[in-house]
Amino acid sequence: MAYRNKTYVAFDGDSDIRYYNLMKAWKQSDNTDFNFYDAHDLNTALDTSTEETIKRRLRERMENSKVFVLLVGNNTKNLRKPYVRYEIDHAISYYKIPIIVVNLNGLKGCDANLCPLATRDALSIHIPFGQKILQYALESWTSEHYTHVSKGEGGTYHYNESVYSRLGL
Helix, strand or coil: CCCEEEEEEECCCCCHHHHHHHHHHHHCCCCCCCCCCCCHHHCCCCCCCCCHHHHHHHHHHCCEEEEEEEECCHHHHHHHHHHHHHHHHHHHCCCCCEEEEEECCCCEEEEECCHHHHHHHCCEEEEECCCHHHHEEEEEHHHHHHHHHHHCCCCCECCCHHHHHHCCC
16 A cells, blocks of 8 residues: 555646646745645656546555545536546545545535535535635544544534634634
C-alpha cells in the first residue's frame, strides 16, 4: 500500500479550474498557513492517449491520497464526462478515504441542487469555498471521518457556526 499523505482534488476542469488554481496559489503564498500535499503533483506527465491510461494515472494519484476534496460548481452534478464521477466512485467505494465537499457557491451544508448524488449519500463534510475553512477541514475531517466510520455512521455533515466564528468567518 502506498504512503497516503496527499490531497486529491476533483473538479470540473472546464468550469472550475480557477478555484483549484486559487488553492494552489494559497499554498504557494508566504502570507498564509494554508497547505496541502497535492496528489496531482504525482505523474504530472499525464498520458491522455486513452481513457484507460488516464484512469490508471488517476488511481495512482488516489492511492497516495489521505483525503478527497470535491469542488462543486454549477455543472458538477450533471457532468457527463467520465472522470469526475469515476474519481468520486473510487474515493467512496474503493479507497474509502475522507471526503470534503467544497461548495463553490458558498453554502455551508450539502447543496442538493448541485452536489452529485453519490456524495449526498456518502460520509462527507460539506463546506463553502474558502481558505480558512478548507484548511480547518483538511486538518480535522480525517480523524472525524474515521470516528464516524468506527461508529458505523454515515451521511453528510457540516460544521456549526461556532467553528466559523472561531476561524473569524
